Amino acid sequence: MSIINSVQKLSLGKVLRENPTAQGLLLISPTTIYLLIFTIIPMILVAILSLMIRGMYGNVVYQINLANYVRLIDPLYVRILLYSLGVGLTTTVLTILIGYPLAYFIAHTPIRERSLYLFLILVPFWTNFIIRIYAWIMILRSEGFLNQLLMNIGLIEAPLNILYTPTAVLIGMVYEFLPFMVLPLYTSLEKIESAQLEAAADLGAPPWKAFLRVTLPLSLPGMIAGTILVFIPAMGMFVVPDLMGGAKTILIGNVIRNQFLVSRDWPFGAAASILLLIMTLIFTLYYTRKAGFSEELLI
Amino acid sequence: MSEFAVELRDVVKIFPTPEGGEITAVNHINMQIKHGEFFSMLGPSGCGKTTTLRMIAGFEWPTSGEVRIDGHVIGRTPPYLRPVNTVFQSYALFQHMTVFQNVAFGLEMERIRKDEIKRRVGEVLEMVKLGGMEHRKPQQLSGGQQQRVALARALVKRPKVLLLDEPLGALDLKLRKEMQLELKTLQEQVGITFIYVTHDQEEALIMSDRIAVMNRGKALQIGTPVEIYERPTSQFVADFIGETNFLYGTVRFVEADKASVYVPVLDSEVIGLATAGLTVGQKAVISIRPEKIRISDKPILTKNCFSARVTLIAYIGSDTRVSVDINGQRINIWEQNKISSLDTNIYYRENQEVWITLFPENTLVLPEE
Known part of the structure; x- marks a missing residue:
């Protein structure tokens, strides 16, 4: 027995030593198993669930049909979906507009100062997300800091109604997702050699032209990565609209959450999830192809 | 037309150090570079040769003294308005552009007509033996080919003066020797003034009409290769050359x-x-x-x-x-x-x-x- 065992052990060790493919498979196996259990299988379950129907008492009736998807074509849900798309895109555009100058500034400060600024960008993550949203509520509400300040300096007479409006939702979303735009943008901008800009100037490009023709295209991979990191979670976000948008702003994320937790209509929630998944997938593929940087993103 | 393509009069460049001190990179340099000359600045690293070149290009401004290009005091004119072009040590090719786009960039900045750009880019690529490579990206080229693109990109602008900052430094010995002769032939062919920075004395001797041997921010001796080698006027020059x-x-x-x-x-x-x-x-x-x-x-x-x-x-x-x-x-x-x-x-x-x-x-x- 023991002889056979040791022979088998030897051969396994030998296979691992001599076969790079076996080594690779062994190395990625923890990731593969993790993704399989916590991502792939649940997603398959959700897809199956979306084809079922809700029973009388919120239970799931196992009966394959497309009723849930048909329900999603209802103008009410189409409007919510389009509105979510709008909020996601607006959030992304705003994080680019605010994040680009910030990332540019950080990338152009002396190296020793850069880590300080990057640290400052990451500091909010040390506090729980919900608590930070409540902090924003304290700032934005009628008697909040912002209105107090604006009234004290005489800029406005009556408090502004910001909280529980779509504006508040956008403020919360942009705040939450800004670091996810700034960090990849910074990484791209920081990699651009100063010699490239000197070369542009040397060849006759004034600074603004050098920016448009050299800096901007070279920072595109960062912008694309940032867009994916911001747009996809923004589409599914439900906490910010819940807390800062009042009942007035409903996004697709809220619909899905309500189906699972309030209406107990799991199959319909699952169908909405799958639709969101397909939409973001199409967007991401189209966007990366269109930008023509899909390969460089992987580097 | 002035007598000299480039003239440096008592130029000084002082850099602040991160510790709050000062470093004199260029210390009262005088140089007169003639039209059509192949002029080299030769010296060990840190001798001020690259800083001098960068002041001619416009990336640095002298602390005192004046730089003249074709007789005009150039002052603080930014690089994009100077009639000079640079071949960078790292080539600094635009990675997101093809060879054609890289070379055309400088002409587009001058708002030259599309068909004219196409003709001139084609010509210059032919001259540096890169015909047929127009649509490659810089990453797809060898070091020697990248070097030629950098050269073509600067030459296509037909500058009064071409500045070259150790352009052959990254190439292997054999290729470097080939390029030395090729550069010299090319310079005679186009008749543009070349100002060439190198730390390789053999390279400077082979290519230059005149050499300025530099050390510690000073131009110790300016002369023809024969003068520099046969009649050095200082111990440093005698030691550094040969x-x-x-x-x-x-x-x-x-x-x-x-x-x-x-x-x-x-x-x-x-x-x-x-x-x-x-x-x-x-x-x-x-x-x-x-x-x-x-x-x-x-x-x-x-x-x-x-x-x-x-x-x-x-x-x-x-x-x-x-x-x-x-x-x-x-x-x-x-x-x-x-x-x-x-x-x-x-x-x-x-x-x-x-x-x-x-x-x-x-x-x-x-x-x-």
């Missing part, structure tokens, strides 16, 4: 262009060509190149001729390199192997007693540094 032997001593007398130096290690006077400004009693150094020393079995001259013992022989094909010893002073001599023979008797042997002659016209007397 190989040489130094013998230290004190000036005994100076007469016209000759000077005599007492060299303690030889316990004798050595006569050589005097550099300007030598005075009697001054510490001086004798400089003589290894290929200019004669070895013989018997003394040839009554002066400048010394008995020595052979300590080392290295046969390297074209030359035989002989080291001799005189009272502990080592002197290196290169003898050209002008006779083809297998007879070992014609070569020197270790411990052989010989005479070496330092002909006064081949011997330089320089002030000691």
